[in-house]
Amino acid sequence: MPHTPLSVFTAVLTAALTSALASASLAQTAVPTPRPIVPGEPPVTVTATRNEPTPLEFTPDKLQRLKVPAGFTLKVMATGLGNARMLHVMPDGGIYLSRRAQGDVWYLKDTNRDGQISATERRPVAQNLKLAHGMDVRDGRLFVVGEKTIWVMDIARNGSLSVPRVFADGFPDAGQHPARTLKWGPDGYLYATFGATNNDAPTPNPEEATMLRISPDGKTREIFARGLRHTIGFGWHPVSGVLYGADQGSDWHGDNIPPEELNVIERGKNYGWPFCYGDRQPDPYVNVGNIPGKITKAEYCAGTQGSVLNYTAHAAAIAMNYYTGTQFPAEYRNDAFIAYRGSWNRSEPSGYQIARVVFDAQNKPERIEPFITGFVYQDGDVWKQFGRVAGVATYTDGSLLFTDDQSGVLYRVLYTGGN
């Protein structure tokens, strides 16, 4: 039986391979070497402080404690809203408000345009939605994500909603991080985030600690990005189209580790949690033995994506909203506002504020700075707070809305400096 001599085809193959060799080696990145045994790490000691500032119910006299930048005015639009979490503003000024603890959605509308949402201007429009949180609207339908389910409801002219239908289901357990969010992307796909059930260990369900990308009919989905412990606020920059997300770092790792992250979220990337934070820094307080493949933490982190900006540890980013209105000065246009709900494991509390992500002339994020502060303060030796901020949205007149989920307050920030 005839056979091709091995040496002949080998020579041909070798020649063909040599020409392709240069580009192949360029494409090759360092691949971690799995070890026969988990690598050792030196012991590290952490000083962690549980410090939940004493909560105070909102009362109007406390407003004077709040600081706003010059030219801005803060007003209260509504109180007594319960666990007021996320906001979605409709073009006609109607506002959908999710109340996670109550598992419902309310419709608020200032019909008499007095700047107040009175008792007759608010009503529940969807109920029995467990851990209802993130919301977005597309084609006349409101999409709401709760613990393990995304629901869809038809929107009536008066803001009422149809009976909820299940749009997509079977998402992971919520555990410690039940604040799910969703947004329709510019590509016509639905993006939704699902936080980790725990603080700082790998999770058994691969859909945890991820951003998922869901087909327009809700039937199929993919893991768009992973290693995101609890990214609630995310969205596409109005000019650059880049997807940014604000991630909450692990608890109990000390006052400054890990910082809160602002990430550029790209398909197929791993953002490091639980092993790495910030600019791919190995977290010394996470057990190395949990890393898949028995590689070192440094090797693992080298294969992850770093953040683009960091903010004070434990500040707890909730919603993020790009400012696309015209009421604020032009420099605010297309910047982002993030509600930092506030820390509970930092000796000096962080967060308890609305912060501004300043984008530069090239539409790259330059820094994060406080915008509305004063919800937390020291009274003698005791830290106190009267607001846990959560939802942020741009109102139809270009003012900025945000919620306090502790006392159920809807705040409104107006620019009045021009007058």
Place this chain on the structure above:
Amino acid sequence: MQRSGAGQGRTGKRTRITAALLGSVVLTGAALAGAGMAGSAGVPMPAPATTPLKATAALRDPAGQVLGTATFEQRGAGVRVTVDVTGLAPGQHGLHVHEFGRCTPGVDAATNTVVPFGGAGGHFDPGMSRNHDGPQTDNRLGHGGDLPMLNVAADGRGRATFTTTKLSLTGVTGILNRSLVVHARPDDYKSDPAGMTGARERCGIVTRDNFSVRDYPLPGAQTFPEGVAVDAARGVAYTGSAATGTIYAVNLNSGAVSTFAEGGAQVRTAALGLKVDSQGRVWAAGGASGTVSVLRPDGFPLAILNTPKSPNAYVNDLSPAPDGNVYVTDSTRPVIFRVTPDLKLSAWLDLNATPIRYAPGVNLNGIVATPDGRALLTVQLNTGELWRIDLRTKAVRRVMTGLTRGDGLLLDGHTLYVARNAEQVITKVNLNAEYTGGQIVAQEPLAGLRFPTTLAAVGGDLIVAQGQLDKLQGGTPETPFRLTRFKKF
């Protein structure tokens, strides 16, 4: 397309010898001189080709200087080894074949420190003996890599020539792309893990002579690539992870690797057999998840199809057929599933009503459709049987035996290539015109294979996924994981 080699009983001496005999480079039907030798295994087997397999290892010291050479030549089921190395202390030195083809510093697990040539790993242990022993011990009872000590003369030169049947250059005991290590001290032939032989003083990678392949390295430390499929129009090979379900796209020209589809969503947690259809869609068998995924050319899942829920699902491979349907094997449930062009999955053939008998372990695995559109061919991994299933009548007949550990199939006209995972070879079979009978004509270890799982064609070349699935349940895989491209043989 098989979850693990462990526990599938590759430890028997008889089986090992059979495998070693199968592992000759090219088998010629005319040369039956070696039949007496083969007869001991009970399988009629042609003799090895006239050109034996040869390999060389350049033995380096930890500084990288070449201070010796070892050569390896296939001799029947065994290998003749010569070693010539200088610069060592006079006396006896332990000599072993280590598992990995890597003479780099690496971790010694006993001290969890990096030691010279630690990258070579532990002793090659094809019999899974987990025991260090002497050079005459059966591989079931001791490491296959345990060789006779090297005697170093007063001038620091050690030379040895011996033949061992514990090792081969092909098959289960094949040592291509593994390493030969000379230790500092004598071998007591009993203490675990290495006979008290001390530091690793020389190391060389066993490299096949006059033979090269092109490797496409893959990212990740736990990648375990199982399936491979080529989209010639896009110039990419897809490969999927048996551990995570992530599917990668490998540029066939540059070797650049990108993530095509992240695994893990909707229980798509494993990707086994892969195929690209005429629309550029990627089909993935989902293993224990019991799913079949259809991914669009941009990687987004078009459909994730569920088989009936079962703790014993093992959707292993699939193949589009000329009739427009895709046929799917399940290695633990005796059924062939079919996906119709409207992406509906159903049970197509109950194998209990056919001559195919499911046994413990991995059963039907690789599947291909014949180009005439009349039949499917599928290999049963645990029995080594190749089956023909008539698409019109559903009649099942056995084509041939002798393909144990047969995993992925590639049909090229009437030539069938079989990736035989734990056997570490690719077997070439000539099939008759009706695909009703076949004969093994050649087997290739290439430059050394690590649990080859599946095959795909790219022009006149083939690509094999070196899955290392035997390490999926434990043990240390060799990175980078890789696809390997080679000329058809």
